[in-house]
Amino acid sequence: MAGMFLYRTMQLIVAAGIGLLCLPGTVLAQEQGCAVPASFYDTEPTLPKTAEAIASGQPVLIVTIGGASTLGQAAGSPDLAWPARLAAALTSRFPAARVTVLNRAVARQTTQEMAARLDRDVIALKPTLVIWETGTTDAVRGTEIDELRQTIQDGIDRLRASGAEVVLMDMQFSRHTHAIINFDRYENVLREVTDANDVPLFRRHDIMHYWAESGLFDLMTSDNTKLHLLASRLYDCIGRAVADFITRGVHPGPGTPAVSAGE
Amino acid sequence: MPSDQSREAKQATERDLRLDFFRGIALFSIFIDHVDWNGLVAQFTLQSVGFSDAAEVFIFISGYTAGMVYGRAIERQGLVRAAMRIYHRAWQLYVAHVFLFMQFMATVAYLVDDLNNAIYAEEFRAADFLKEPGVAVIKALTLQFQPDFMDILPLYIVLLAVLPFVLVGFRLWPAGVLVASFGLWCAVQLNKSVSLAAYPGPDQVWYFNPFSWQALFFLGAWCGWRGIKGRIPWLTNRWLFRLALAGALAAFLIRFSWTLHRFYDPFPALFGRALLPLLSKTNLSLLRFANVLSLALLAARLIPPQAKFLAGRAARPIVMCGRHSLHVFCLGILLSTIGRLVINEFLGGTLLQCVFLAAGIAIMIGFAALMDWFNAEQSLSSPQVLQASTTDRGG
Numbered sequence: 001m002a003g004m005f006l007y008r009t010m011q012l013i014v015a016a017g018i019g020l021l022c023l024p025g026t027v028l029a030q031e032q033g034c035a036v037p038a039s040f041y042d043t044e045p046t047l048p049k050t051a052e053a054i055a056s057g058q059p060v061l062i063v064t065i066g067g068a069s070t071l072g073q074a075a076g077s078p079d080l081a082w083p084a085r086l087a088a089a090l091t092s093r094f095p096a097a098r099v100t101v102l103n104r105a106v107a108r109q110t111t112q113e114m115a116a117r118l119d120r121d122v123i124a125l126k127p128t129l130v131i132w133e134t135g136t137t138d139a140v141r142g143t144e145i146d147e148l149r150q151t152i153q154d155g156i157d158r159l160r161a162s163g164a165e166v167v168l169m170d171m172q173f174s175r176h177t178h179a180i181i182n183f184d185r186y187e188n189v190l191r192e193v194t195d196a197n198d199v200p201l202f203r204r205h206d207i208m209h210y211w212a213e214s215g216l217f218d219l220m221t222s223d224n225t226k227l228h229l230l231a232s233r234l235y236d237c238i239g240r241a242v243a244d245f246i247t248r249g250v251h252p253g254p255g256t257p258a259v260s261a262g263e
Numbered sequence: 264m265p266s267d268q269s270r271e272a273k274q275a276t277e278r279d280l281r282l283d284f285f286r287g288i289a290l291f292s293i294f295i296d297h298v299d300w301n302g303l304v305a306q307f308t309l310q311s312v313g314f315s316d317a318a319e320v321f322i323f324i325s326g327y328t329a330g331m332v333y334g335r336a337i338e339r340q341g342l343v344r345a346a347m348r349i350y351h352r353a354w355q356l357y358v359a360h361v362f363l364f365m366q367f368m369a370t371v372a373y374l375v376d377d378l379n380n381a382i383y384a385e386e387f388r389a390a391d392f393l394k395e396p397g398v399a400v401i402k403a404l405t406l407q408f409q410p411d412f413m414d415i416l417p418l419y420i421v422l423l424a425v426l427p428f429v430l431v432g433f434r435l436w437p438a439g440v441l442v443a444s445f446g447l448w449c450a451v452q453l454n455k456s457v458s459l460a461a462y463p464g465p466d467q468v469w470y471f472n473p474f475s476w477q478a479l480f481f482l483g484a485w486c487g488w489r490g491i492k493g494r495i496p497w498l499t500n501r502w503l504f505r506l507a508l509a510g511a512l513a514a515f516l517i518r519f520s521w522t523l524h525r526f527y528d529p530f531p532a533l534f535g536r537a538l539l540p541l542l543s544k545t546n547l548s549l550l551r552f553a554n555v556l557s558l559a560l561l562a563a564r565l566i567p568p569q570a571k572f573l574a575g576r577a578a579r580p581i582v583m584c585g586r587h588s589l590h591v592f593c594l595g596i597l598l599s600t601i602g603r604l605v606i607n608e609f610l611g612g613t614l615l616q617c618v619f620l621a622a623g624i625a626i627m628i629g630f631a632a633l634m635d636w637f638n639a640e641q642s643l644s645s646p647q648v649l650q651a652s653t654t655d656r657g658g
Contacts, residue, residue, distance in 0.1 A: 068383075144467070144545060172386070177387070182412065195535065
């Protein structure tokens with residue numbers, strides 16, 4: 001009980017933004033804080049190859065492509081970016097699995113620019129799963145909607161033709177940017193294209209909104225060190241949530257805990 | 264048939280309440296969609312009725328009204344005076360556009376510290392207008408910078424700027440003008456590079472491609488202009504009506520399946536994958552164009568211009584908003600920006616959104632009522648002003 005109370009209090013403190021007392025190590029250990037309700041996930045797991053490979057201990061190569069938030073610059077180090085945290089979460093959850101995550105993000109690229117380097121940076125690696133984070137730069141720069149839809153469609157087709165499974169990830173949530181950037185149209189395109197192609201969409205925007213709503217993150221700070229801490233916490237949570245998301249269909253072998261107890 | 268003639272003359276002088284009513288609905292839809300396009304309430308605005316949405320309805324009705332009002336003005340006051348009035352209207356829209364841009368820049372200024380000091384700061388360095396606000400101001404004045412939802416007024420302004428020439432064309436050779444307008448729309452459908460460049464370049468274009476959207480506006484203008492002289496005979500064709508009914512119904516059912524699919528995943532989104540690429544809003548695709556025309560035909564045939572419910576109390580707030588469309592439209596844009604700020608600031612969910620939407624619509628209605636009252640006051644003190652204020656509502 002006391003532990004629970006302490007935990008709640010800490011959550012409150014964090015929420016109020018008074019003290020980010022935690023050092024990176026302890027921050028990352030915050031396990032349940034960033035749980036995501038099942039309603040944010042599609043009903044059916046649609047990544048059979050990846051799930052199968054993880055469950056059977058075959059090598060799994062996950063390639064992530066995206067922008068600044070995937071590169072993880074805000075956290076200060078690539079090890080703290082969500083793809084690295086995803087790898088850690090998968091390893092701790094499925095110790096028998098042989099998962100490699102390669103991060104091929106480049107800051108401030110439009111979907112078109114990312115699509116142009118899919119062949120070289122992604123498909124050439126023969127990945128099992130590609131997680132494509134996109135849409136933000138397009139919204140910021142105002143890419144034409146039809147062109148964006150076409151580019152994503154082509155990208156999905158090419159990735160799938162190469163034998164890879166695909167997950168898309170939408171933009172980050174922020175409290176203020178919606179007033180000046182029209183994200184809705186772009187989010188809508190991602191939702192429509194993934195839905196039409198049965199590609200799972202990791203709804204990062206809504207999930208972050210949920211976390212912000214439940215007081216987990218303030219997402220706003222003027223202090224650089226605090227920003228790094230905040231970002232690394234956020235990316236860790238995203239990494240875990242993505243691990244949850246892509247392994248919904250995985251049934252771990254005997255002796256493997258379904259949910260890891262910690263790191 | 265003197266009685267028939269007098270009835271038509273009477274109809275011509277009375278305001279067609281359907282125009283105000285549906286424009287009012289479009290204004291509410293635009294406001295709701297702008298606050299959160301993917302939100303719950305937005306699933307039940309005009310976008311849920313078919314492939315087209317509030318933008319098409321707004322532009323078509325604006326074209327119709329402009330054709331009717333300024334067509335009449337040309338007959339009565341001559342071309343030069345009518346053109347002066349059109350450009351005066353375009354100027355008002357331009358001023359409104361600049362005002363909205365000021366409001367946008369003020370929002371940016373208010374948020375700029377947050378943008379530079381947040382987790383997503385890196386992503387925002389892609390925003391040119393933050394790096395070079397001076398250029399952004401100039402590009403906004405030349406209508407090339409259309410951030411956020413500042414994209415429909417620029418379209419409207421350029422359409423009005425061309426309107427005098429089109430109205431002259433209607434008098435000289437209406438079929439030729441219509442064919443040219445439709446031809447331009449076809450050109451866009453065949454070649455997407457027929458577009459206007461926008462800021463920041465090099466690939467950005469106007470969200471509403473004026474070369475395709477003009478076809479809807481000027482077709483509306485033609486209907487309004489032609490309607491002055493009495494009925495358009497082929498519009499009452501039974502087969503045309505059936506075709507429109509079938510088209511609108513099919514579009515509604517397909518679109519409705521998408522709405523259902525959204526709320527309940529196992530329900531299939533009919534033809535979703537095939538149709539999505541055919542629904543370009545930027546270029547006003549054929550499906551959207553045909554959809555809004557069939558809806559317009561159905562509304563025109565099924566609802567009489569002076570229908571009881573349009574003049575009744577229930578419809579009155581909507582009709583009032585439609586009557587003062589420019590002011591209410593600008594107010595809606597302003598409110599939706601504030602709404603997105605407030606709702607996100609308080610991390611509001613659907614409930615807060617609903618409260619805000621209700622408040623926003625109440626403000627829009629209250630404002631329109633105030634304008635109504637003010638105009639009536641003015642007209643009591645000077646009949647000249649009534650003339651100007653009632654006739655200047657074209658578009």
